[in-house]
Each structure stands twice: as C-alpha cells, then as structure tokens.
Amino acid sequence: MLQQQMPSLGRASAWLNTHPLSAAELRGKVVLIDFWTYTCINWRRTLPYVRAWADKYRDQGLVVVGVHTPEFSFEKDLDNVRREAEEQHVDYPIAVDTDYSIWRAFDNHYWPALYLIDAQGHIRFHQFGEGEYERTERVIQQLLEESGRTDFDHTLAAVAGRGAEAAADWRNLQSPETYLGHALGERFAAKEPASLKVNQWTLLGDWTRKDESVVLNQAGGKVAYRFHARDVHLIMGTATPNATVRFRVRIDGQPPGAAHGLDVDESGEGEAGSPRMYQLIRQTGPIANRLFEIEFLGPGAAVYDFTFG
Numbered sequence: 001m002l003q004q005q006m007p008s009l010g011r012a013s014a015w016l017n018t019h020p021l022s023a024a025e026l027r028g029k030v031v032l033i034d035f036w037t038y039t040c041i042n043w044r045r046t047l048p049y050v051r052a053w054a055d056k057y058r059d060q061g062l063v064v065v066g067v068h069t070p071e072f073s074f075e076k077d078l079d080n081v082r083r084e085a086e087e088q089h090v091d092y093p094i095a096v097d098t099d100y101s102i103w104r105a106f107d108n109h110y111w112p113a114l115y116l117i118d119a120q121g122h123i124r125f126h127q128f129g130e131g132e133y134e135r136t137e138r139v140i141q142q143l144l145e146e147s148g149r150t151d152f153d154h155t156l157a158a159v160a161g162r163g164a165e166a167a168a169d170w171r172n173l174q175s176p177e178t179y180l181g182h183a184l185g186e187r188f189a190a191k192e193p194a195s196l197k198v199n200q201w202t203l204l205g206d207w208t209r210k211d212e213s214v215v216l217n218q219a220g221g222k223v224a225y226r227f228h229a230r231d232v233h234l235i236m237g238t239a240t241p242n243a244t245v246r247f248r249v250r251i252d253g254q255p256p257g258a259a260h261g262l263d264v265d266e267s268g269e270g271e272a273g274s275p276r277m278y279q280l281i282r283q284t285g286p287i288a289n290r291l292f293e294i295e296f297l298g299p300g301a302a303v304y305d306f307t308f309g
Helices: 041-060 078-087 101-105 133-146
Strands: 014-016 030-036 062-068 094-096 113-117 123-128 201-204 207-209 214-216 222-227 231-238 245-251 269-272 276-282 290-296 301-308
Touching: 014 078, 030 041, 030 133, 041 062, 041 133, 062 078, 078 094, 113 133, 123 133, 222 231, 222 301, 231 269, 245 276, 269 276, 276 290
Parallel strands: 030 062, 062 094
Antiparallel strands: 014 094, 030 113, 113 123, 201 222, 207 214, 214 301, 222 290, 231 276, 231 301, 245 269, 245 290
16 A cells, blocks of 8 residues: 555545645645544544644645545535534645545545645555554655755644543443344343443333334434543434434433533533534543433434544
C-alpha cells in the first residue's frame, strides 16, 4: 500500500464544503484522507485531531478530505450527512462515498482510517482506528518539509476532546460495540433485565427486529443492557422521517443524575429524532457493572447500535 499512487476521488457521489477536487488540483499538496461515517464513536474521538491539523497546516499546503462512507442506510441520505457535518463542525472538504467506490479503490476496511499522501500523489502512511496522533502529525510535518514547506510551528497541535469527542476511558472500557438488528446482532438474551449478565441486552415490549435495527410498535417498550464502561452511546432515531419520540433513561433503576450524557437531562429525559449517535450516560465516579435501561414513551423508535467509552 505504501508508495502506491493515491486512487482518484472522481467517483464521489457528491461533495460538501468544496467543489470536486481532482488529482491534478491536489498534486503538489500534502493530502490527508479521513474515512468516516457520522455515527461512528471511534471516528468522533479522532475528529478533534483531524480538525486541529486541518486548521494548523492549511496554509502550509495540507488538504484534509473527509471521505464519508456510510455504515447504516440512513447515512446514505445526503441531507443527514450535511446536517451532521455542520453539527460536528466538519468544515474541511467532504467527498460523499455513498456506493463505496472510493472505499474500494483504497481497499479500505475501517472507520476511521487515515491515509497521508505526499506532494507527488503517493500514499506514504496510514493509521486505522484511534490513536497514534503524535506519530501521524509528525508524518504530516515530514511530508510538508519534503514538499518545501518548513516555515511552520513544529510543536504538536494542542487538542482536548470534549463531550462525545473526549477520549474513551480505556482502563474501564469492558463493553464492546453491540448491534441490535438481525444482520449483525449478538449477545441478545431473552430474560428480565435484572438477570442480564455483563454485555447482554434484552427487549421489553412490542418490537420488530429488522436487519439494521429494532423498531418499537407500541409505546412503553424498553431496551436494557448490563454494561461496564464510563459512557453509553446509542445510535437511534425514528422509523418515520421528521418524527420524534420521547424517552426516559435509568441506570440501576434510578435517574442518571450527574451521570447523564449530552442528550438527556439529570432526570433521564430526552427525545430521539434524526438518526444519529446519542450520548446517554457519562459517569464521573468509580466504574462498575451497571444496568442501563431506556424506555420510549411513544411508538416508532428505531434503535441500531450501542457503543461505549
């Protein structure tokens, strides 16, 4: 892969924040390709670094291109991508890769995945997943120097992720990403919430299980998960476009209080609408096995995926 010519971005289905960028236009620049999909918590935690590098080195010849390749079907909707790019302050150019053409051209398999391309158009470095931020920035600096740019601050960018972008509590993260739909779902247990073992989940109420999600048919349905992590995130939305549904979160049977996430209040109340990742729990005290429950107060909730931090 290294020293391979960068594949073309010409098969992007759309571009955001820019006109279409050609290989000829990018030649002479150092290019950072960032494969992402907007619900991915692993990508969200890398975003502060990518954003900082785009800002710091833009005038030195670095071009950051975010290639948005969807994981879930709702992430193929251009309006959803545009909205989330604005919400998450992704201000650099975005190539929308709805049909995976660019993904396949790079032979990529990961969200997030970073590829660094030198001024001659060769792939010189890649990083899959979170981490290696210092090494990645040092390679950016090296490639800029090779292109003749040396008049920049060589100290590393100061980055402090906040909210959903904060680094995971890796020491205490013992719960894996968990899909709820038929296609990838695992660790489902048909039992009462109190009987769940760590990393098992269950449904209560009238649900329909589809390939990507579970959809609630009648108000009052619950999803329960016994987890071990600081943060609980849930990718969810509504089965009907532009609809909303209220929900209530409990942890060990109680309102979350100070452990509430960005998308709920201390009493555990919140509202699901546009399909995205919702942060529901962020604990500040000691981490232990806890029972998470979310109850939807109306029908139509569509729940896709748990992630943790």
